[in-house]
Amino acid sequence: MIGQLTGLVSHIEGGHCLIDVNGVGYVVSASSHTLGLLPRPPEVARVLVETIVREDAIQLFGFAEADEQAWFRLLTTVQGVGTRVALAILSVSRPSLLWKAVHAEDKTAFTQAAGVGPKLAARLLTELKGKVAKMPAPAGMSGASMTTGGGEAALSTSLHGSAGLEQDALMALEGLGFRRAESWPIVSRLIGENDGAGLDVIIRLALKELAR
Incomplete structure (x- = not known):
């Protein structure tokens, strides 16, 4: 299980980047926030990694910050929220805003993301309200x-x-x-x-x- 990668950022394209670690290139999907924090290729970067193993593929998801990774894990526990939607949410709303939005019952932080309609946003607020209490409060x-x-x-x-x-x-x-x-x-x-x-x-x- 891969938990972290440190290597050369070969290129950044769309919603993913390619990180070269000792000659092996790893395709890592990430939010626009994380991709924006990566150095310009070909410079060295370190990213936290969430490894998702499926029958037909092994996918790597990268995060520049631990709180974003924690929210990725949390979001994907909600029914109807897959990895793509979770990254879309994290691309438009930072973890601190999501924390506040759940407590304030504000759907906007979620509906701004591609693939999240009012019904899914309502489910996110409902299912996350109890779980978010375990998350660290924003500064x-x-x-x-x-x-x-x-x-x-x-x-x-x-x-x-x-x-x-x-x-x-x-x-x-x-x-x-x-x-x-x-x-x-x-x-x-x-x-x-x-x-x-x-x-x-x-x-x-x-x-x-x-x-x-």
């Missing part, structure tokens, strides 16, 4: 939106939208043109920091931050 999220009120209790409150305030605020901001994945961490934190604040206060404070 800045563990402190800002999860510490107020203490640990798991604060996180539970933010995710479930106590009394509908969070969802009402997100819907209002969405109507003003802000994406839910963008607004959710700000709204969640503001609700925790301003106990008892009404919808108008949360929206006003969120707009100040989003306007920056």
